[in-house]
Each structure stands twice: as C-alpha cells, then as structure tokens.
Amino acid sequence: MLETAGKSLDPKDWTAFRAQAHRMLDDMLDYTEGLNSNPVWQPMPAELQTTLRQPLAEKTLADAHADFMQKILPYAVGNPHPRFMGWVHGGGTPVGMVAEMLAAGLNANLGGRNQAPVEIERQVMRWVRDLFGFPETASGLFVTGTSMANLIGCLCARTNVLSAEVRQNGLRNAPELTAYTSNTAHISVGQALDISGIGTAALRKISVNKNYEMDVEALEQAIISDKHAGKTPFLVVATVGSVDVGAIDDLQKIAALCEREKIWFHIDGAFGALAMLAPELAPRLGGIERADSIAFDFHKWGQVPYDAGFILVRDGDIHQQTFASPAAYLQRHERGLSDNSPWACDLGLDLSRGFRALKTWFTLSVYGEEKLGQVIAHTCELAQYLKQQIEITPELELLAPVALNIVCFRYCCDEANRVNTELVITLQESGIAAPSSTTLNGHVAIRAAIVNHRTTKNDIDILLAAVLKFGNTLTSSKP
Numbered sequence: 001m002l003e004t005a006g007k008s009l010d011p012k013d014w015t016a017f018r019a020q021a022h023r024m025l026d027d028m029l030d031y032t033e034g035l036n037s038n039p040v041w042q043p044m045p046a047e048l049q050t051t052l053r054q055p056l057a058e059k060t061l062a063d064a065h066a067d068f069m070q071k072i073l074p075y076a077v078g079n080p081h082p083r084f085m086g087w088v089h090g091g092g093t094p095v096g097m098v099a100e101m102l103a104a105g106l107n108a109n110l111g112g113r114n115q116a117p118v119e120i121e122r123q124v125m126r127w128v129r130d131l132f133g134f135p136e137t138a139s140g141l142f143v144t145g146t147s148m149a150n151l152i153g154c155l156c157a158r159t160n161v162l163s164a165e166v167r168q169n170g171l172r173n174a175p176e177l178t179a180y181t182s183n184t185a186h187i188s189v190g191q192a193l194d195i196s197g198i199g200t201a202a203l204r205k206i207s208v209n210k211n212y213e214m215d216v217e218a219l220e221q222a223i224i225s226d227k228h229a230g231k232t233p234f235l236v237v238a239t240v241g242s243v244d245v246g247a248i249d250d251l252q253k254i255a256a257l258c259e260r261e262k263i264w265f266h267i268d269g270a271f272g273a274l275a276m277l278a279p280e281l282a283p284r285l286g287g288i289e290r291a292d293s294i295a296f297d298f299h300k301w302g303q304v305p306y307d308a309g310f311i312l313v314r315d316g317d318i319h320q321q322t323f324a325s326p327a328a329y330l331q332r333h334e335r336g337l338s339d340n341s342p343w344a345c346d347l348g349l350d351l352s353r354g355f356r357a358l359k360t361w362f363t364l365s366v367y368g369e370e371k372l373g374q375v376i377a378h379t380c381e382l383a384q385y386l387k388q389q390i391e392i393t394p395e396l397e398l399l400a401p402v403a404l405n406i407v408c409f410r411y412c413c414d415e416a417n418r419v420n421t422e423l424v425i426t427l428q429e430s431g432i433a434a435p436s437s438t439t440l441n442g443h444v445a446i447r448a449a450i451v452n453h454r455t456t457k458n459d460i461d462i463l464l465a466a467v468l469k470f471g472n473t474l475t476s477s478k479p
C-alpha cells in the first residue's frame with residue numbers, strides 16, 4: 001500500500017514517488033527500445049493465469065510495478081513489435097505514450113465546457129476536415145473506435161431520412177428503411193443497424209468483384225428493387241481498406257449513385273482513410289470528399305496509442321440534432337465554464353470522455369503529416385515486396401490482390417486449410433512473427449497486415465523464412 005498524506009490519495013513522500021515514477025517511465029522506454037529482441041507474443045504460463053485469477057491484493061507501488069513488468073508486459077498481444085502482423089493493429093509510438101501520461105495527469109473530461117483541451121480536439125477536427133476536403137459546416141469528434149463511429153454515422157443517416165423526430169417516436173410509424181454495404185464489410189456495420197433499431201435484416205450485403213470491391217451495379221439494382229418494393233433506402237456504407245484484403249470501394253461511383261438517389265453516403269475507412277496522408281495513395285481515395293460521414297481510427301495506421309477513433313460528419317446540424325439533449329445541469333451560458341457550445345456530448349453517446357485528442361495532437365505535431373504519410377506508404381511497399389517474394393516462391397501462393405498493406409497467401413500442400421490454420425498458430429507460438437488467418441473463397445489464408453512503423457524488409461524476410469520452415473515441418477511430419 002502507498003503511504004498517503006492523510007485522507008488524500010497523494011503520496012506522503014513525493015521524493016520517493018518521483019523516483020519510482022521515473023523508473024516506470026524508464027522501463028517502458030527500455031521496453032520500446034528493445035522490442036526487436038523480444039518474442040512478438042508468448043502464451044501466458046498456466047501458473048500465471050492462476051495467479052492473475054486470484055482476488056486483488058494490496059501492494060506497494062513498486063510491487064505493483066514489478067508485477068506489471070513480470071506478469072503483464074511480456075504477455076500482451078505484441079502489436080508494438082515490428083513482426084506483429086495480425087488483424088490490423090497500430091504499433092503506437094513513444095511520443096503517443098508520453099502524451100497519454102500528460103493527459104492522465106491533467107485528467108481532463110472532454111464532455112464539454114470552456115477549456116483549452118476542447119479547443120485541441122476542435123483543432124484536430126479541423127485538420128481532419130481539411131484532410132478529407134469537407135466543408136466548414138462539418139463536425140466531428142473522437143470516439144473509442146470505428147465501431148462506435150460507424151454507429152454514429154448510421155444514427156445521423158437515420159436523422160437525415162426521418163428527421164430528429166425519430167428520437168421521440170422511434171420507428172413505429174416510419175417507412176421501412178434499407179441500408180447497403182459489401183458482403184466483406186466489417187461486422188460493426190451490421191451492429192450499427194442492430195443498435196439503431198433498424199435491424200440487421202434491413203442491411204443488404206452486396207457482392208464484390210474479383211478485387212473485393214463492392215459491385216456498384218449490383219448495389220444500384222438492389223436499391224432499385226427495394227424502392228419498387230416500397231422500401232426506403234437510406235444508407236450506403238462503402239469501405240476504404242476492407243478487413244480481409246484491404247480493398248477500396250469505388251467511391252466516385254458510389255457517391256454519384258447516393259447523390260442521385262438522395263441516400264446518406266457513409267465511409268468505413270477504419271485504417272484505410274488515413275492513406276490520404278500519403279500523396280502516392282491519396283488519389284485512389286478520390287470521392288472520399290463526397291461522403292456524408294467518415295469513420296476512421298488514429299490507432300491503426302495513424303500509430304496513435306489505443307484508443308483513438310474518429311467520426312466526421314459533413315452536415316454539423318444533422319450531427320447535433322442526432323445527439324443534443326436539453327438537461328438543466330448541462331445548460332450553456334455566455335460566460336464561465338458552461339460556455340463554448342456545442343459540446344462533445346451534443347455530438348455523440350458519451351458525456352464523460354478522456355482527452356484522446358492530446359495524444360493525436362502530439363503525434364500529428366511532433367511527427368508531422370509528411371512523415372506519417374511516408375510510414376503509411378512504406379507499409380504498402382513492404383506488402384508489395386512480400387507479394388513479390390510469394391510470387392517467386394513455389395511453395396507459396398497469393399490468395400488475393402494486394403491493394404494496400406494486407407497480403408493474404410498460403411503454403412501450398414495437401415489439406416491446405418488444416419495446415420495453414422496450424423501454420424499461423426505455430427508462427428504465433430514461436431514468437432517469431434504473428435500474422436492472423438482468414439478464409440477467402442473457402443481457402444484458409446495466412447493474413448499479414450503490415451501496419452507498424454517499425455516493420456522493415458528484414459522483418460518480411462524473417463516472416464517468409466519462418467513460414468517456409470514451419471510449412472515444411474508441418475507437412476513432412478505426417479504420420
């Protein structure tokens with residue numbers, strides 16, 4: 001237990017606390033500096049699991065820190081490591097880490113009120129607005145992640161078609177709404193329909209072409225046939241950087257269709273939208289500026305530590321109508337702490353919220369847009385390098401086109417699905433590299449998502465060598 005000054009929770013001995021705090025900072029910097037010599041991931045030993053499942057115990061700060069170093073830090077997922085390539089996880093940065101510490105020290109509540117931290121969030125919002133070519137009437141805010149941002153986009157689309165009256169009356173007298181996305185879209189799109197009361201049955205999952213992009217003709221047909229059946233199409237969700245293969249839907253064509261049909265055009269750009277930072281990639285996102293709302297994460301390609309998602313809405317009025325609620329204790333005044341409307345609580349589901357903007361503001365300011373764009377472009381170059389190596393290696397087969405930074409491939413052999421599933425698990429357990437797996441057209445794929453700014457060509461070579469080694473062992477050890 002920490003010895004405190006009376007009933008306060010502050011330390012009695014600030015000098016000792018300061019020394020301990022500095023040790024904690026140094027340990028995290030050592031960890032980050034030495035990432036490459038650690039395994040990417042290792043399973044928790046059974047006895048550790050047992051220890052961690054015991055009830056909380058009182059301890060000193062130094063002991064809690066020692067526990068962290070021995071029992072927690074070595075057994076995390078490993079996404080800061082250069083050879084973590086599973087799912088789409090950001091690597092984080094030391095700048096983001098120390099900024100997060102400053103935010104925690106300030107303990108700001110970003111629900112609203114008249115304070116500089118709110119202005120920092122707005123500054124980032126304006127930066128986002130300019131990046132995506134949105135007008136000054138746009139509004140936006142930090143959220144946990146793209147899952148939440150997709151929900152907010154869906155709720156704004158619901159206000160757009162039914163007016164804010166839906167907030168009082170629900171969907172009872174509403175027309176039957178329908179929404180559209182590709183059949184490779186992220187699960188949070190269906191979840192948004194579910195939670196907004198419209199229901200997942202209203203979501204039409206449109207087929208994709210051979211590049212895994214939404215088939216815009218099939219989309220148009222689905223909209224026409226729903227209209228003929230008396231339904232009201234209200235939302236199209238396009239994807240920039242699909243979960244499985246990183247595909248980018250044809251934003252110009254979808255924008256034109258939505259404008260013609262007066263349907264809300266939302267983009268799930270969870271990791272892909274920040275490709276706008278790389279001049280060589282940005283043209284491929286042409287049409288993003290025509291969206292009604294964009295959901296994306298700073299915590300993936302933006303390298304900001306978790307969590308830092310963002311929602312941007314073209315029409316700030318619709319955004320506010322969707323969430324603002326009168327409440328006596330949230331009343332605004334022209335002066336004092338309750339000035340500075342609109343507040344974040346007028347634009348989303350949370351009242352109390354942390355200062356996610358600070359670590360993002362530090363990341364954007366200290367590294368700069370150009371450097372972050374280069375990191376993003378470099379991960380795509382590494383994906384192309386991996387693709388080329390796969391193409392010249394007879395044991396390996398590419399399973400999907402490489403649009404951005406995700407490469408899906410497999411080790412060729414009998415019983416390929418079983419072997420490749422096992423191969424991915426073996427790779428993860430080896431601690432050498434950690435891709436994840438997915439299934440494409442019935443084939444189990446090794447899926448390498450290159451997101452981390454620390455990943456180099458050498459890491460790709462290490463991954464390839466390990467795939468070949470384990471593939472060979474798994475296929476030659478048959479009974």
Ligand SMILES: *Cc1c(COP(=O)(O)O)cnc(C)c1O
Nearest residue numbers: 145146147186241242243270297
């Ligand atoms: C990661 C991801 C999401 C979900 O984002 P979270 O930040 O995890 O909530 C949604 N869509 C796509 C395409 C993603 O890659």
